[in-house]
Amino acid sequence: MRCCVFSTKPYDERFLSEASANHALTFLEPRLTIETAALADGFDAACLFVNDEASADVIERLASMGVRFIVLRSAGFNNVDLDVCKQHGIRVARVPAYSPQGVAEHAVGLMLALNRRLPKAYNRVREGNFALDGLLGFQMHGKTAGVVGTGLIGAACCRILRGFGMTVLAHDPNPADGLDVEYVELDQLWAESDVITLHVPLFDATYHLVNDDTLGRMKDGVMLINTSRGGLVDTRAVIAALKSQKLGALGLDVYEEEDGLFFSDRSGDILGDDTFARLLTFPNVLITGHQAFFTREALTEIAQTTIDNLTRFEAGAEAPNEVRAD
Ligand code: NAI
16 A cells, blocks of 8 residues: 655654555655645555644645545544535545553643653753742642543543542533543533543534633633643633633643644744643643653553555555444
8 A cells, every 4th residue: 555644753753664564655745735735646555643734725736646644643634624524435534542551641640740840840950940939739638539431531531630649520411431530511510610621532522622611610720731732622711710810721732723833843833823822821830742642651652553454455454453433
């Protein structure tokens, strides 16, 4: 199978090359957009990551060039127009799970770092400043965490937080078995949680799940963590809530306008996104650039599953990881 790999980083090339037995992989640095779609000419498959744009016009372009398969190196597939794929007979597969515990661990890492002001403490100590004022945190044990979405990652997060001795309120239309948590309606979760962490996929129904209205229902000083997808949070609303101190801390691994921003070194560029720039001014905001998945274990699983998806597609076989339009 001839497959072009968009948005390639050195680590993608390394792990995919190691996993690939007999597929002809061509590694391309550009992100897939309508401007770069022509690079897929002559390939049977395109391998995409989270910020590649497989929108309707891009899919139509890929189909016209003979691309028949899309293999995603991600779990989320909100960036792919599945209806248009179906119209053009393009099969799509994803990597449904890769080290969900690693993503949950990163979400909890953001909580701990925000709570105990670790970035500030790190800088202070390096400068010989051992004062503690401004570093006051709270004990997680005995507090209430709200976990929205208890699929693979949310469930792993629930287990870690229960291990801390937190009460965990969870919300999910499909409750998981065997989790020592209380499933509640969202309103109760917003109202009673000291820390809220989002682990739902981005759908139309979950777009801007955190907005002016839902923020208003939360406890004063609540901590919000989003390692799922940027579009779950209305950034303008959280900035207002940070300014009014409704929101006590914000940890983000994803950002609604991260396409074209994350995954590259932009340290020499002028930041053109004023909203993102405003977020960076708050001392109680900690942002990482979509790195929650980034563990050796996850990259190995992503590469193996992606290659397996290609092999099954090439053989015309069922692909258990196929995603289809409803
Ligand atoms: P999953 O599919 O195992 O679980 C998602 C859960 O959300 C399901 O249990 C589903 O019933 C629930 N859900 C759906 N709609 C809901 C709603 N309106 N309210 C509450 N729950 C709802 O997915 P998984 O593996 O746990 O991943 C979750 C998300 O994490 C992915 O969709 C992806 O966007 C994100 N992710 C982020 C990564 C990162 O590096 N930052 C890495 C991997 C995934």
